[in-house]
Amino acid sequence: MRRDLLDILCCPVCKGGLVLTVVEENDEEILEGSLLCEACGASYPICAGIPNLLPPGIE
């Protein structure tokens, strides 16, 4: 995901804002990292450039 995508994302459960943690990125986008909901504390992974915003525990 590109960094500015964060502006339009939210927690899929409580609609709270997300805080980005980057583990790996290139010139264009974030490849590995996580998104943490400030409101409910749920954490969502970013793997291979794709954020997974399914409610925790659903696969």
Next chain:
Amino acid sequence: MHDQVYQPEADTFLLLRAALREVRPTDRVLEVGTGSGRIAAAVLETGARVVGTDINPYAVLAARSCGVETVRTDLAAGFAGPFDLVVFNPPYLPTVPEDRFDDWLEYALDGGPDGRRVIERFVRDLDRVLAPYGRLLLLVSSLTDLDAVRELLGSYGFIAIVVDQEGCEGETLYVLRAMRDLCRVTSGD
């Protein structure tokens, strides 16, 4: 393409045609249930900013491989918006339990008993992600009951018109263009 990703069909191409007519280069576009990414990738070429969602892990990979920025989420659940244009080819086939086969393709097809189950879940959340003057393009089949879908949109404050249609193997496919019914919006509501 992975066999668990919906392959572009007549409905895909009808919605694609409508999307290319509708999109403006300055739009921020959300394609819900992007599947193969075929529509999102074509819209991207117009210069618009596009993001696609899918619940299917193989679909988000397929769409990303076409250059589309993707997020794995249920409909628009992980988005705050606002989007100028939302495009959705929903699962619309009416099904009974014995028809269901419980895999990722089912998510792309199964609209529940009346074909409108997923459409209703989506429309309930649309106000949250659509910009004030935002537009929706929604693919609807005669199997799903066009009038019922328009009524459903109306009940959530949207007004819809048919902008394209095509007969296809015993059903008619329609593209509905919906916007907020601003005449019905009153202050203090």
